[in-house]
Amino acid sequence: MANHTIAHDVYVPFLEKKGFLSWILTTDHKRIGILYLVSTSLFFLVAGIIALLMRFELLTPASDFVDPHTYNVLFTLHGSIMVFFFIVPGLAASFGNFLIPLMIGARDVAFPKLNIASYWIYLLGTAILLMALLKPADTGWTFYTPYSATTNTDVVLMTFGVFVLGFSSILTGLNFIVTTHKMRAPGMTWHRLPLFIWASYATAVLQLLATPVVGITLLLLITERTLGVGFFDPAKGGDPILFQNFFWFYSHPAVYIMIIPAMGVISEIIPVFSRKPIFGYKAIAYSSLGIAAISFLVWAHHMFTSGISETAAMIFSFLTFLVAIPTAIKVFNWIATLYKGSIQLHSAMLYALGFIFLFTIGGLTGVFLGALAADIHLHDTYFVVAHMHYVMIGGTVMGFFGALHFWYPKWFGKMFNETVAKIAWFFIFVGFNVTFFPQFFLGIQGMPRRYATYPAEFESLMSLSTYGSWILGFGILIMVINLISGLINGPKAPANPYNSLSLEWQIPSPPPHENFEEIPQVTDWTYGYGKKKELEV
Amino acid sequence: MTWIPEVASNLAGKVDGVLLTITLLSLFFFVLITVILVVFAVKYRRKRDDEETPYITGSEPLEIIWTVIPSILLIALFVYGFVVYKEMRTPPADSVDITVTGKQWLWTFDYYNGKKTLNELYVEQNRPVRLVMMSDDVLHSFFVPGFRVKQDVLPGRYVQLWFTPTKIGTFDIFCAEYCGTGHSVMLGKVNVLSPEAYDIWENGLPGEGGGAVASLPPAELGEKIYKEKGCNACHSVDGSTLVGPSFKGVFGHTVELADGSNVDADENYLRQSILEPQSQVVKGFQPVMPSFKGILSDDEVTAVIAYIKTLK
Numbered sequence: 001m002a003n004h005t006i007a008h009d010v011y012v013p014f015l016e017k018k019g020f021l022s023w024i025l026t027t028d029h030k031r032i033g034i035l036y037l038v039s040t041s042l043f044f045l046v047a048g049i050i051a052l053l054m055r056f057e058l059l060t061p062a063s064d065f066v067d068p069h070t071y072n073v074l075f076t077l078h079g080s081i082m083v084f085f086f087i088v089p090g091l092a093a094s095f096g097n098f099l100i101p102l103m104i105g106a107r108d109v110a111f112p113k114l115n116i117a118s119y120w121i122y123l124l125g126t127a128i129l130l131m132a133l134l135k136p137a138d139t140g141w142t143f144y145t146p147y148s149a150t151t152n153t154d155v156v157l158m159t160f161g162v163f164v165l166g167f168s169s170i171l172t173g174l175n176f177i178v179t180t181h182k183m184r185a186p187g188m189t190w191h192r193l194p195l196f197i198w199a200s201y202a203t204a205v206l207q208l209l210a211t212p213v214v215g216i217t218l219l220l221l222i223t224e225r226t227l228g229v230g231f232f233d234p235a236k237g238g239d240p241i242l243f244q245n246f247f248w249f250y251s252h253p254a255v256y257i258m259i260i261p262a263m264g265v266i267s268e269i270i271p272v273f274s275r276k277p278i279f280g281y282k283a284i285a286y287s288s289l290g291i292a293a294i295s296f297l298v299w300a301h302h303m304f305t306s307g308i309s310e311t312a313a314m315i316f317s318f319l320t321f322l323v324a325i326p327t328a329i330k331v332f333n334w335i336a337t338l339y340k341g342s343i344q345l346h347s348a349m350l351y352a353l354g355f356i357f358l359f360t361i362g363g364l365t366g367v368f369l370g371a372l373a374a375d376i377h378l379h380d381t382y383f384v385v386a387h388m389h390y391v392m393i394g395g396t397v398m399g400f401f402g403a404l405h406f407w408y409p410k411w412f413g414k415m416f417n418e419t420v421a422k423i424a425w426f427f428i429f430v431g432f433n434v435t436f437f438p439q440f441f442l443g444i445q446g447m448p449r450r451y452a453t454y455p456a457e458f459e460s461l462m463s464l465s466t467y468g469s470w471i472l473g474f475g476i477l478i479m480v481i482n483l484i485s486g487l488i489n490g491p492k493a494p495a496n497p498y499n500s501l502s503l504e505w506q507i508p509s510p511p512p513h514e515n516f517e518e519i520p521q522v523t524d525w526t527y528g529y530g531k532k533k534e535l536e537v
Numbered sequence: 538m539t540w541i542p543e544v545a546s547n548l549a550g551k552v553d554g555v556l557l558t559i560t561l562l563s564l565f566f567f568v569l570i571t572v573i574l575v576v577f578a579v580k581y582r583r584k585r586d587d588e589e590t591p592y593i594t595g596s597e598p599l600e601i602i603w604t605v606i607p608s609i610l611l612i613a614l615f616v617y618g619f620v621v622y623k624e625m626r627t628p629p630a631d632s633v634d635i636t637v638t639g640k641q642w643l644w645t646f647d648y649y650n651g652k653k654t655l656n657e658l659y660v661e662q663n664r665p666v667r668l669v670m671m672s673d674d675v676l677h678s679f680f681v682p683g684f685r686v687k688q689d690v691l692p693g694r695y696v697q698l699w700f701t702p703t704k705i706g707t708f709d710i711f712c713a714e715y716c717g718t719g720h721s722v723m724l725g726k727v728n729v730l731s732p733e734a735y736d737i738w739e740n741g742l743p744g745e746g747g748g749a750v751a752s753l754p755p756a757e758l759g760e761k762i763y764k765e766k767g768c769n770a771c772h773s774v775d776g777s778t779l780v781g782p783s784f785k786g787v788f789g790h791t792v793e794l795a796d797g798s799n800v801d802a803d804e805n806y807l808r809q810s811i812l813e814p815q816s817q818v819v820k821g822f823q824p825v826m827p828s829f830k831g832i833l834s835d836d837e838v839t840a841v842i843a844y845i846k847t848l849k
Binding site for chain 2: 144241276280307
């Protein structure tokens with residue numbers, strides 16, 4: 001698709017410059033992408049270790065490893081770190097930064113200085129969170145009032161960290177929207193854009209529009225705690241349900257901030273390893289926008305048991321069912337792409353196929369929770385925990401790992417050991433299912449979430465889930481070791497190891513500082529794989 | 538262990554109908570998707586590097602089919618879920634009202650005849666019950682898996698929940714909304730009694746729980762309260778450690794508190810521990826005990842202390 005040449009004699013990979021300042025002061029989108037990648041991955045590992053500690057406590061019904069308060073702090077930290085410090089910025093900011101300019105044929109994002117400033121704000125937010133660790137909150141990542149307004153843990157500092165972090169997300173979203181509108185190479189029309197760009201664009205819109213709401217909400221909570229103004233605490237004349245409405249008005253779209261970029265990744269990986277054009281390009285592209293739009297209107301499905309009116313419950317249940325439709329459309333189109341393909345089960349492809357399998361379970365179990373009568377029984381039980389992890393790990397994290405394996409050669413100019421990568425995938429896939437599948441049954445049987453201790457009748461399934469977490473942790477450990485050892489002593493990667501047609505693969509690995517010697521002239525879409533018949537389809 | 542709790546209310550079977558319908562439809566689509574995924578991945582697996590693949594970019598009829606069919610099914614499920622939900626939210630006119638109060642970390646139940654129970658709800662088989670609920674502090678959620686009912690309990694506002702218990706027996710009450718350190722010990726039981734047994738309980742005959750019995754000697758009354766008001770969930774009388782310290786041998790001994798100080802366990806120490814438990818937390822234990830102020834009368838507190846004294 002791209003017809004440009006690279007002058008190899010002046011090629012300097014973007015990773016060439018060394019030294020702390022060359023990183024922290026960089027305005028290169030690829031380096032900023034690495035900064036996000038390293039930071040978010042570290043938080044992922046920390047929050048993952050916290051999860052292993054929680055599961056270890058839950059091996060037996062009694063409170064024998066940590067006391068209940070510590071357990072409550074652990075699940076608060078696990079949720080807050082995973083959501084705000086890993087999943088929201090994970091794919092969107094790390095791969096978004098790295099890939100958006102490369103894929104649309106630009107030298108950088110629209111506002112490179114704003115881009116590094118966004119990262120500094122992210123660092124500031126993490127620094128505040130680390131300070132809050134002296135007396136960490138025990139409210140759960142949802143910070144529900146009035147408990148969060150009354151507990152004597154450091155809710156203020158922790159929510160302030162999240163508040164600061166929000167600005168990073170808002171500015172990154174703004175940057176990506178302008179970049180997608182203004183920086184596309186000549187010929188890169190909207191309907192030629194790689195689907196990852198469509199996904200990133202939908203995500204950026206959500207970041208820009210939804211994040212301010214959670215910022216304001218947390219600010220109100222901080223005001224309530226420090227100045228005693230009653231917004232949410234009924235003892236001070238406030239309304240606790242109001243907090244939930246505000247919180248989910250952001251946090252539900254945030255679920256899609258987390259998942260849509262992963263859907264974009266899957267749409268890139270599958271055509272390359274099937275040697276087929278993506279099936280239903282426009283359906284996938286516009287369903288991302290459709291999901292983004294509807295996602296603003298479903299927040300109260302987290303609140304069916306909270307005391308909202310039957311009419312509100314009816315409307316939100318209906319809209320929740322609607323959001324399932326564009327999601328189903330994507331799954332069907334990905335599978336149709338495989339039809340008559342030439343499928344190579346590369347590790348990145350295994351993560352993509354794993355995504356479809358696990359995300360289907362996550363999506364279908366979401367239907368249970370959207371149906372009002374069923375949700376009354378399942379709400380706040382382990383069923384929700386399982387559903388949410390099938391979407392977030394089975395979906396987003398699988399997409400994240402897939403993206404890591406797929407663009408690794410391009411990003412770092414090295415190759416990892418493919419066999420070890422497949423073994424790691426196997427352990428992750430099996431471990432994940434052993435950990436979370438039993439939790440659906442626990443939830444149906446009534447096991448409530450956020451319990452530091454639990455009735456003995458749940459022990460067999462709870463301990464099975466804990467064993468699964470060990471397999472999952474082991475798989476991730478192998479993956480991390482494999483990827484790091486690839487950086488140290490992996491063989492050099494060619495420019496285009498998978499014969500992809502996308503722009504980023506047409507330049508050297510790793511890309512030079514400003515990506516393209518000459519801005520490419522785009523003449524076709526990204527997915528022109530396979531043999532065209534005489535008559536165009 | 539069965540996959541779903543025993544059906545113990547009039548609503549449970551209806552909720553299970555929704556659950557089962559969605560389960561079957563989900564299984565169908567899950568199997569369909571998985572089989573196609575695996576078949577394609579195996580059948581079209583790359584054999585040679587230069588394999589030719591067709592240039593297929595989409596199909597409008599297929600897009601319409603897999604948009605319309607799921608849409609119809611989803612809307613049908615929505616309607617089914619809503620219809621059952623509506624019924625779950627509409628108590629019959631002849632239901633018995635019981636007032637429920639959630640507080641960190643216990644449930645109290647007030648009945649029409651002035652009876653008051655703690656963590657143990659008594660209801661009559663086949664008679665609709667409406668719970669009028671409020672919280673004393675933070676959010677809680679009243680959840681009985683066997684009845685398939687759940688409702689968040691809010692401070693400063695009444696919410697309601699109803700069911701008709703259909704099976705005689707004892708069923709778990711869980712607090713389902715996170716409420717702080719003692720969230721996972723905020724447990725209760727629903728006792729569904731036969732009409733005859735309920736009649737006896739309602740009229741407060743001895744041995745059927747709930748009512749204060751003035752005629753017993755203090756230590757015996759204390760033992761009765763110990764069992765009925767839920768002390769036994771956290772405090773043993775045989776020296777073993779549960780959530781809280783054992784009652785055995787505590788009276789007259791020195792107790793080390795979490796702040797490092799020591800106190801003598803006399804009558805006043807025990808009284809204060811019952812009424813203001815957070816003020817003197819024993820070393821090695823969590824501050825999760827709820828206050829029994831307003832739940833136990835002075836006479837009852839005295840009786841419990843008298844009982845503890847007998848546990849040497």
